[in-house]
Amino acid sequence: MAPLLAQKPVVADIYCIFLCLGLLLCLIRCSKAQTVPALYVFGDSLADVGNNNYLPLSIVKADYPHNGIDYPGKKITGRFSNGKNAADFIAEQLGIPSAPPYLSQPNNVFLKGVSFASGGAGIFNATEGGILEQVISLAKQVTHFSTVRGKLLQELGSISAEEHLAKSLFPIIIGSNDILGHFKSASNYKTSPQQYIALMLSTLQQIMKGLHGLGARKFLFIGLPPLGCSPKQRSLGNNTDECNEQLNFWSNEYNQGFKQMLQQLELELNNFHYSYFDTYTVFLNFIHNPAAYGLKEIKSACCGLGKLRAQVPCTPISQYCSNRSEYLFWDFYHPTEAAARSFVDIVFSGSGGHVSPITVQQLIAI
Ligand SMILES: *[C@@H]1O[C@H](CO)[C@@H](O)[C@H](O)[C@H]1NC(C)=O
Ligand SMILES: *[C@@H]1O[C@H](CO)[C@@H](O)[C@H](O)[C@H]1NC(C)=O
Ligand SMILES: *[C@@H]1O[C@H](CO)[C@@H](O)[C@H](O)[C@H]1NC(C)=O
Numbered sequence: 001m002a003p004l005l006a007q008k009p010v011v012a013d014i015y016c017i018f019l020c021l022g023l024l025l026c027l028i029r030c031s032k033a034q035t036v037p038a039l040y041v042f043g044d045s046l047a048d049v050g051n052n053n054y055l056p057l058s059i060v061k062a063d064y065p066h067n068g069i070d071y072p073g074k075k076i077t078g079r080f081s082n083g084k085n086a087a088d089f090i091a092e093q094l095g096i097p098s099a100p101p102y103l104s105q106p107n108n109v110f111l112k113g114v115s116f117a118s119g120g121a122g123i124f125n126a127t128e129g130g131i132l133e134q135v136i137s138l139a140k141q142v143t144h145f146s147t148v149r150g151k152l153l154q155e156l157g158s159i160s161a162e163e164h165l166a167k168s169l170f171p172i173i174i175g176s177n178d179i180l181g182h183f184k185s186a187s188n189y190k191t192s193p194q195q196y197i198a199l200m201l202s203t204l205q206q207i208m209k210g211l212h213g214l215g216a217r218k219f220l221f222i223g224l225p226p227l228g229c230s231p232k233q234r235s236l237g238n239n240t241d242e243c244n245e246q247l248n249f250w251s252n253e254y255n256q257g258f259k260q261m262l263q264q265l266e267l268e269l270n271n272f273h274y275s276y277f278d279t280y281t282v283f284l285n286f287i288h289n290p291a292a293y294g295l296k297e298i299k300s301a302c303c304g305l306g307k308l309r310a311q312v313p314c315t316p317i318s319q320y321c322s323n324r325s326e327y328l329f330w331d332f333y334h335p336t337e338a339a340a341r342s343f344v345d346i347v348f349s350g351s352g353g354h355v356s357p358i359t360v361q362q363l364i365a366i
Contacts, residue, residue: 035364036096036167036364037112037113037168038110038114038169039090039112039113039168039170039171040099040113040145040165040168040170040216041115041116041117041170041171041173042116042117042138042145042171042172042211043087043116043118043138043171043172043174044118044119044120044121044174044177045060045062045080045118045119045120045333045334046080046085046117046176046222046334047085047086047117047171047173048078048079048085048101048115048117048118049077049078049085049087049088049098049101049117050063050078050100050103051101051102051103051104051115051116051117051118051136052078052118052119052135052136053078053101053103054101055103055118055134055135055136057134060118061078061119062080062119062314063076063077063078064076064316065316066314066318067080067081067082067303068082069083070082070083070324071083080119080331080333080334081334081336081337081340082324082330082337083324083337084098084340085334085337086173086222086340086343087099087117088340089341089343089344089345090169090171090220090344090347091113093344093348094169094364096112096113099112099113099115100114101114101115102114102115106147107151108151109148109151110151111152113168114148116136116141117173118136118137119135120177121136121137121138121141121174121177122137122138122174122175122177122181123174123200123203124137124178124181124200125140126181127181138204139207142214145211149161152164161215162215165214165215165216165217166215166217166218166271167217167218168216168218169218170216170218171219171220171222172222175224175254175258176224176225176227176333178200179197179224179227179250179251179254180227180247182196183246183247183250193250197250197253197257201254201257201261202261205264205265208265209265212265212269212272217271217273218274218366219272219273220275220277221258221276221277222279223255223258223276223277223278223279223280224252224254225251225279226243226247226248226251226280226287227251228243228244228245228246228247229243229244229283229284229287230310230329230332230333231299231300231304231308231309231329231332232332232333233247234308234310235307235308235311235332241299241308251280252280255280259276259356262274273363273366274357274358274363275347275358275359275360275362276355276356276357277346277354277355278354278356279343281354282343282346282352282354286298286339286342287328290328293339293342294325294326294338294342295326295327295338295339296327297321298328298329301329301330301332302320302321302324302327302329302330302336303318303319303320303321303331304319304331304332305317305319309331310331310332311332314330324336324338325338326338327339348360
């Protein structure tokens, strides 16, 4: 009898240790999840979750097949993807719901966050497309945020609302359309690429100051990919599928200036905190070593028509590949769901020095 009795407390101790450990882990996890109450997402088609569906005159839309073919329920949501996009995976990593499109319920309070991102949007208002609003430019997205903030202040009171915003995360995914727009038209060469990029950055800087002035404190900035390696740009080359090195050069120049501009903002503004993700390097890693990321096809789009399935965008009459998870690109410019998930995994893993000056975990913990 005695040995049996003696064993009982040991077993109980082990149970207790497991219980306490579990409790501790849960406490750490729970408190982490609670530190990001909401996501306020700004950007272009890499992050749009359906805002452009609500712009009647816009032609920049993805609300038709084969987009959404791998989304739960094969739902066509307006995402420029076969499934979910980077904004969804950022939310997933934080354990909060995907931010819904602002224009789906413009009168909502959006306590859990909202997305202002719009396909085709850029830093410059010119990306709006003139009198007939085709896309929601970044400046306009901030105007919409200001409206949401007003509702939050009414709902929570000013102190709680400011606290809520200060803890929330503001992902910013923008700039590709400005760069592509500049190099599309030869007439734009009146401005040198250097001048153009400098103006992009000073405009972005002003807009970010405005956002900080409205209570945003924690930013996640996503750098530009090597834009010249998109299927569309590869398809424009002379009989080769090579990347457009000029576009890559200027994408990288922009990113270098971007990092400097963010350092300035951090010095200038109180409580301006950010993580910057080096999309450019990670993208090149995907291209140079696809197998390491579970990919096989990094040049051709999955959905589209013509050379590299990139001469005609993804429409109901386009062809599409059967194994989407092996493709880096869904269509002529946008990554597949699988690639977007891998990118966001790397953003949150903080490994490889691709996130600076602090990791997203450090950013959240501030
Ligand atoms: C861009 O649009 C915003 C409003 O959406 C406006 O406040 C700003 O002055 C415009 N910028 C320029 C350079 O026209
Ligand atoms: C294609 O070839 C023409 C003529 O040789 C050249 O001027 C042009 O730069 C080339 N385009 C690209 C994208 O390489
Ligand atoms: C699709 O690709 C993935 C990753 O390479 C692989 O695991 C899977 O078996 C493939 N599925 C089909 C149907 O080919």
